[in-house]
Amino acid sequence: KITDNVLDLGCVFQMLRDWVAIESDSSNVQKRPELHRMMETVAQKLQLMGGTVQLVDIGEQELPDGQTLELPKVVTAQFGNDSSKHTVCIYGHVDVQPAKLEDGWATDPYNLTEINGNLYGRGASDNKAPVLAWIHAVEAYQALSMDLPVNVKFVIEGMEETGSNGLDAMIMAQRDTFFSEVDYIIISDCGWLSRRPALTYGTRGNCYFFAEVEGPKQDLHSGVYGGTVIEPMTDLIGILDTLISPSGKILIPGIREAVAPLSDEEWKMYQDIQFDMDNYKNKIGVNQLMYSNKVDLLAHMWRYPTVSIHGIEGAFSDPGTKTVIPAKVTAKFSIRQVPDMDPAMVKKQVTDYLHSVFAKRKSPNKLKVTMVIGAKPWLADTHHPLYEAGKVAIKRVFNMDPDLIREGGTIPIARTFQDVTGKSIIMMPIGGFDDGLHSQNEKMSRYNYIEGTKLFIAYLNEVSQIKRTSV
Numbered sequence: 001k002i003t004d005n006v007l008d009l010g011c012v013f014q015m016l017r018d019w020v021a022i023e024s025d026s027s028n029v030q031k032r033p034e035l036h037r038m039m040e041t042v043a044q045k046l047q048l049m050g051g052t053v054q055l056v057d058i059g060e061q062e063l064p065d066g067q068t069l070e071l072p073k074v075v076t077a078q079f080g081n082d083s084s085k086h087t088v089c090i091y092g093h094v095d096v097q098p099a100k101l102e103d104g105w106a107t108d109p110y111n112l113t114e115i116n117g118n119l120y121g122r123g124a125s126d127n128k129a130p131v132l133a134w135i136h137a138v139e140a141y142q143a144l145s146m147d148l149p150v151n152v153k154f155v156i157e158g159m160e161e162t163g164s165n166g167l168d169a170m171i172m173a174q175r176d177t178f179f180s181e182v183d184y185i186i187i188s189d190c191g192w193l194s195r196r197p198a199l200t201y202g203t204r205g206n207c208y209f210f211a212e213v214e215g216p217k218q219d220l221h222s223g224v225y226g227g228t229v230i231e232p233m234t235d236l237i238g239i240l241d242t243l244i245s246p247s248g249k250i251l252i253p254g255i256r257e258a259v260a261p262l263s264d265e266e267w268k269m270y271q272d273i274q275f276d277m278d279n280y281k282n283k284i285g286v287n288q289l290m291y292s293n294k295v296d297l298l299a300h301m302w303r304y305p306t307v308s309i310h311g312i313e314g315a316f317s318d319p320g321t322k323t324v325i326p327a328k329v330t331a332k333f334s335i336r337q338v339p340d341m342d343p344a345m346v347k348k349q350v351t352d353y354l355h356s357v358f359a360k361r362k363s364p365n366k367l368k369v370t371m372v373i374g375a376k377p378w379l380a381d382t383h384h385p386l387y388e389a390g391k392v393a394i395k396r397v398f399n400m401d402p403d404l405i406r407e408g409g410t411i412p413i414a415r416t417f418q419d420v421t422g423k424s425i426i427m428m429p430i431g432g433f434d435d436g437l438h439s440q441n442e443k444m445s446r447y448n449y450i451e452g453t454k455l456f457i458a459y460l461n462e463v464s465q466i467k468r469t470s471v
Ligand SMILES: CC(C)C[C@H](N)C(=O)NCC(=O)O
Pocket: 126, 127, 160, 161, 189, 190, 191, 203, 206, 407, 408, 409, 410, 411, 412, 437
């Protein structure tokens, strides 16, 4: 039985507070110094614990305006080097999505605040607390003067939220060195489906697009010029409206045809999962969903593609009534993709389609379509001993069987880990179903943070029991 006593709870919460206080937003180039500070903080912590730590330089990022910017270094660490033991590699990230109080947060997003057992702050669940929980799991063995049952490696990055730039190349470069003795890769960058713990065996990929429409050389007064110019925003809204129908059908030719059909076994698995649709509706504050039965809803959450429109750069969005015709507007939208879709093919399908739709408008404006992220989906074999070990550890800590679930979001590097290293991966989430990732009031509950840490302690032990032949 793992009790709270094996964890220094004061330190556990203070560390999360310190990490959340660092505004490590990877999508905002102005925040890059904070991101560098975050990576150094992680490295220092692992070094203080006695790990063999490296801050790996992964080069520069090219920005849309052609300038370059140093990428945050990747932290690698190793605890234990006993060839008679398995070696696990824990992957996580410590960059976050943007957050501002004025977006509608009830508390300062970078000041971890506890309310009713929940710890609110940007990155609390995605992915700072889970990374810390793994660190605390190693610390617990150290505090008890117990040898780690497996060798533990860490790969912690700072660009996950924007597509893990530079990490693919680093994994390829270190395939025969850092990764050569790794047996299994563990990722805890996702959440449960309900209050029941879960093991995740699939993620969707993500193709992220910019569609820019450029017209007049500068913004214009809509009273003085309106009615005489063909407005870029009207063109853009027109073409965006052709991506997906109101009932959720993707209208881009070729996309739906590429999706692997849902098997009877999958249908049965989804049918057996306990999932309360009313609770889901309440959680997100809607009274109607796209699908009214559970299997359709889960399937469209996890294993069918979808299009989301995120925003329009250059559009007037402040409070007030500015009467402007924007000269250049750039839509940001993404397509979550699934097996057997291929990002390179999606890029061509979307680009060709938008240009053909735009051509029909006979507009003199210029359209430019670029795909800025092309992350592949990932799928695991739930019969692998890693999953069996996961079920045992969950039973031990939570005294219940886990849900076996997929994830609608994307962990860009999962597929690269699998393809390049050839190692098996498990996703073992500890985030709650209602943590509000990427949204206002993101949180991690005390319960999930602490019991999740206990789960990781137990899981390391279970993995050590896996027979040598299973890779
Ligand atoms: C729930 C996701 C898998 C969490 C992950 N950290 C993430 O946000 N990835 C980027 C994405 O847009 O899905």
